[in-house]
Amino acid sequence: MDSNKLTAVLLLTCPDRVGLISRISHFIFERQGNIIDLDEHVDQEQQLFSIRVAWDMTNFTINAQQLQEAFAPLAKEFQATWSLRFLEQKSRVAIFVSKRDHCLNEILWRYQLGEYNIEICCIVSNHSNLKPIADQYQIPVHVFPVTKNNKKEQETKELQLLQKYQVDTIVLARYMQILSPQFVKHYPNRIINIHHSFLPAFAGSNPYRQAFERGVKIIGATSHYVTEELDQGPIIEQDVIRISHKDTLKDLIRKGRDLERLVLAKALRYHFEHRILVHGRKTIIFE
Amino acid sequence: MDSNKLTAVLLLTCPDRVGLISRISHFIFERQGNIIDLDEHVDQEQQLFSIRVAWDMTNFTINAQQLQEAFAPLAKEFQATWSLRFLEQKSRVAIFVSKRDHCLNEILWRYQLGEYNIEICCIVSNHSNLKPIADQYQIPVHVFPVTKNNKKEQETKELQLLQKYQVDTIVLARYMQILSPQFVKHYPNRIINIHHSFLPAFAGSNPYRQAFERGVKIIGATSHYVTEELDQGPIIEQDVIRISHKDTLKDLIRKGRDLERLVLAKALRYHFEHRILVHGRKTIIFE
Amino acid sequence: MDSNKLTAVLLLTCPDRVGLISRISHFIFERQGNIIDLDEHVDQEQQLFSIRVAWDMTNFTINAQQLQEAFAPLAKEFQATWSLRFLEQKSRVAIFVSKRDHCLNEILWRYQLGEYNIEICCIVSNHSNLKPIADQYQIPVHVFPVTKNNKKEQETKELQLLQKYQVDTIVLARYMQILSPQFVKHYPNRIINIHHSFLPAFAGSNPYRQAFERGVKIIGATSHYVTEELDQGPIIEQDVIRISHKDTLKDLIRKGRDLERLVLAKALRYHFEHRILVHGRKTIIFE
């Protein structure tokens, strides 16, 4: 890919100190980069500096390959955690699903519209019923029926498959299996889940039933990165919808379905546009 | 009070069966009542019928005193739980507060505007700092400093005071003491609390800190009836507001303040207009 | 269709007077109907009574054909405008589209899930590009390219087609042609449009551009019945989404797309469940 057609995105976090923005923006300026978006945040309590800078590389004096190396000394000096990516470089994605189609449908529809700059390499499922949808988009489906006994082996096979496809991001689009900590470890902050409740309320199974029984007046959906602890990962996006005593459990599921689709879709946009910095249990979203 | 200037409100719940609305509306019609609002709900799962009917008593052939007695046989036949009240009859209210003024201010402002048909008999506090606000509205303030050791005695004194004022509804407007089950028992579904989180998330103390540390993207407030279990009572109203990583704990408190005021204000309107039926852990709100 | 498996829905509006609910519910009760939902509203200013009653006809003593006739005298006495329909009776629907797929996709997906009890008879378009989507659902597409000169003839052909299919409801799912008053007259309160703004703001063409140029902080979508005056029909449902100065016109279109889909979907549910009474320029929605 031609470096001069790229848009670089730097995500960086480090202890706060005087001159960080000046130094970083100067690094870009002196190489003829044109900053098109810069957003920064200082957590005063933790004295933590975070930044996202995107710049046009049309006249950049070094190329994409040299950039990482050129920036490394500065990052080291700042004791930073950082990444440098290019908006035009497609993320390679696997979608995990079970039986419900709404989240998968939503992602594929947006994918086709070109909303995400990604390549959906494959769909992984523990069931085969969503194959017809995948076929419409000509995306390969791999079925791994998971039982208590074969979980470890199946996950191993899944990991091999993901490696084969060079997948860098996994989307759990209402995948009803719990991934093992061993599996999760391979994709730190690269597995995105949609949970059908307003976390931390109603974690675990059957959140709509839990909400119905508690008699809440609002239900929610939460998209988060998957960590080893179930439903405890850093939250990317949440949204809610009002319900009333007239709504049955079935109505909650119907209303929640629309939330899940949109919340997951929004979280994916943040992720694929490199707008998310994870710090501990929390995310910073550079909108 | 002149019966013919009253608006009667019937709240009734009973096992569902054919003819309930016909029988109830006929009861009103044959006594020349003009129904101005009727809302009913059938919980199909539990086969439970619930209704709120309000009617104009201008030409009603029996008076307010006779009404209870006249309706009782029908209610008995239906095996109903029911109440009959009059919109023009003022609820007698005590407001419990601690140090924060926003919820108290909001209620008093609406009270003065005439939004609630109530009489605020007194303000009870474990501190004295909100006395100047109460004074503006010429409402007596009674201070009961509560400690671990004197809680039982203080609650006894509070109950005596409430009895003296003939209080029927207690509003906890950010009252930072936990009422004992013994106290709560005297006012079943008559104590309304505002909790500064989206329950059941972040029950207990310091919900804003809990929310801040969990990194949620939305915070909430919940108004509920107080039961013996802390923050577990039937939910009346909830609302939420979006936050971001830029918001400090102080910002959460500031933003949440506006939610608390409005959610409590709305819950009070439902309560004082007799729009709430409690069934088990849940409420039916006839809006 | 077996009458005893039906759920009857009465929508009625008439001048308010004493005893309406009693008389109507008694009519149902004496014929052994079991009311499963009743919602009424009295517009005090206009002294107008409106009601929606749904009842189970399992043990009803007269059949569906006799019902209209049996109820007519009561309706006449009340000087009512009314309709009696059955939830199980499928509405016959035509969807009009142009080039954009999001609203069509949404309706077809929900249709397939069984959310609406309807029969989508045909899709009418002035373009042919959405044919592949229709094919997936095996719904016939009829293309009528409309120009200034042939509009009248094309509309005549469309009306013949709709008559052939016995269509009773037309959904304009982002159909970019203005229907003539002559056409609209054939389907009073039976043509549902989605307009991509928060009406009455930004009526007419290019509402997103209008919104962008005005610098509003929130955009909306509105579903309404089509009347002879453009974008002036009774509003069924509206919703909004927050935008900021960061959003380009393209972002507004992207964000608005999600609103349009959901607002139209909700309006259709109200319409097909016979929850809407139109009175003058306004709707009453029995939720």
Place this chain on the structure above:
Amino acid sequence: MDSNKLTAVLLLTCPDRVGLISRISHFIFERQGNIIDLDEHVDQEQQLFSIRVAWDMTNFTINAQQLQEAFAPLAKEFQATWSLRFLEQKSRVAIFVSKRDHCLNEILWRYQLGEYNIEICCIVSNHSNLKPIADQYQIPVHVFPVTKNNKKEQETKELQLLQKYQVDTIVLARYMQILSPQFVKHYPNRIINIHHSFLPAFAGSNPYRQAFERGVKIIGATSHYVTEELDQGPIIEQDVIRISHKDTLKDLIRKGRDLERLVLAKALRYHFEHRILVHGRKTIIFE
């Protein structure tokens, strides 16, 4: 005031070009300023760069007085429109009211809580009924009854008063008089109004009645800068609330009141924290 205890805020807009952030942040860095917040935006369509930078002046090598002069050459080179203010420097504010108290109450309550770093110098009204509220906060009230005939003279007197108090920002807290273009000209982008509708819908008088008659399902409130054209100024903030056919005009007014209070309060926070850049008819809000 001690310069080293100040926080400087630069608001700047200029044609976009390479190196702007680098040059500006370097200016601050080389004088030992510590940037605590920086937000920028590039309008790609108009090639317009906008920025808000806030920095801590604890170790700044020049003082507040010298800063304007030191920055001027850079701004000139960029052909920028700009302002430099200090967060600790109190804005001097006049509040204009008529008969309704809710917006005034809200502002005074927040003022007392210290939410805004301002000095409310005086309250101006065309009525005298809100004087008791002002008295509670010991703020002088000046009553100028305005009629068709005396408007010009009264405005002249008001302007003299404002000059006397050195007022820099005027808040129209439901002030029901239209200010003349001559008056407005004295305070460009310094007069903030709250309009009780979702502009541009229902501009002018009686917006709640307009909304009620149109049958919208959502109502709104809009805070904007006042320009010579009525209700056409740059929008600062908007919010909405859902209504239904059950809501009377009186209910709309009651519900809208809460919106008005909160929308105005939020707009004021943006204004007094120097978070607003006006460009043409639109605002950029650096949240």
